[in-house]
Amino acid sequence: MSLARAEIEFRSDLKELRRAREFVRTFCHGLPDQPLDEDRVAALELAVDEAASNIIKHAYHGREDQWIHMEGEVFPDHVSIRLHHLGDPFDPATAQPPALDGTRESGYGAYMISQCVDQVRYYRDERGRNCIALVKERNER
Amino acid sequence: MEIPVEQVEGVSVATLDVDELDAGNSPEFKRDIAPALQANTKLVLDLSRLRFVDSSGLGAILSCLRLLSAKNGDLKLCGLSKQVRAAFELVRMHRIFAITATREEAVHAFAH
Numbered sequence: 313m314s315l316a317r318a319e320i321e322f323r324s325d326l327k328e329l330r331r332a333r334e335f336v337r338t339f340c341h342g343l344p345d346q347p348l349d350e351d352r353v354a355a356l357e358l359a360v361d362e363a364a365s366n367i368i369k370h371a372y373h374g375r376e377d378q379w380i381h382m383e384g385e386v387f388p389d390h391v392s393i394r395l396h397h398l399g400d401p402f403d404p405a406t407a408q409p410p411a412l413d414g415t416r417e418s419g420y421g422a423y424m425i426s427q428c429v430d431q432v433r434y435y436r437d438e439r440g441r442n443c444i445a446l447v448k449e450r451n452e453r
Numbered sequence: 454m455e456i457p458v459e460q461v462e463g464v465s466v467a468t469l470d471v472d473e474l475d476a477g478n479s480p481e482f483k484r485d486i487a488p489a490l491q492a493n494t495k496l497v498l499d500l501s502r503l504r505f506v507d508s509s510g511l512g513a514i515l516s517c518l519r520l521l522s523a524k525n526g527d528l529k530l531c532g533l534s535k536q537v538r539a540a541f542e543l544v545r546m547h548r549i550f551a552i553t554a555t556r557e558e559a560v561h562a563f564a565h
Contacts, residue, residue, distance in 0.1 A: 325477075326475070326476045326477040327477045328477075329475050329476060329477050329507075330473060330475070330477065333473075333505065351539075354536045354539065355539075357505070358505075358507060358540060358543075361475060361476075361505075361507045362507060362508060365475070365476040365507065365508075365509065368476075369476070410544060412544060412545040413545075413549075414515060414518070414519075414546065414549040417512035417513075417515050417516050417519070418508070418509070418512050420508035420511065420512070420544050421508050423544070424507075424508055424540075424543055424544065427543050428543070
């Protein structure tokens with residue numbers, strides 16, 4: 313049972329990334345007892361930006377007339393953000409490792425997501441949509 | 454995107470005048486920084502206004518370094534906020550760029 317929940321829907325347009333990030337900040341800052349400190353909120357914000365960006369670029373192949381449905385939920389020990397979409401699924405096993413020596417200008421997205429959150433899961437949800445679920449554990453108490 | 458460029462002690466300093474550099478405005482940044490990259494070999498990019506950068510923004514800044522390096526030039530960065538610095542560190546780009554706290558330090562680094 314979640315302690316709080318919020319959702320938003322936005323178009324598959326890279327100009328909407330700002331709204332996705334604002335949703336994360338507003339949701340996290342509005343939670344009782346501030347389960348995530350500023351560094352954790354910033355990391356979750358970056359992970360959501362990269363996940364939404366990957367959906368728009370790769371799952372929807374740059375089409376701007378599709379939708380992404382995002383849900384935030386807070387549980388006693390973590391905050392979860394799920395991004396649902398109807399584009400192509402992503403198989404993380406096929407992702408190339410990032411070039412951390414500066415020789416490539418792209419290909420960091422999936423790596424950054426994995427570094428920013430405690431869990432990331434790519435799956436098909438109960439309504440047949442593809443989903444990226446991001447989990448950030450709450451501050452140590 | 455406005456990217457004012459000024460001369461400080463003989464070094465060109467470009468100021469990124471936005472608070473977020475993401476996949477939505479990185480193409481615009483690459484287009485609008487191009488004249489400064491063509492006109493200079495030594496460039497400082499002041500990021501002190503920037504509060505958020507994602508992998509597309511990092512890639513765009515990296516492309517500036519690669520363009521300048523290809524003509525034996527260099528790019529130095531200054532004024533990174535905590536969150537922006539964290540993004541650079543996540544993909545080890547803080548090791549690839551010369552990063553200083555202030556634009557004065559970046560300009561002086563070119564002189565020495």
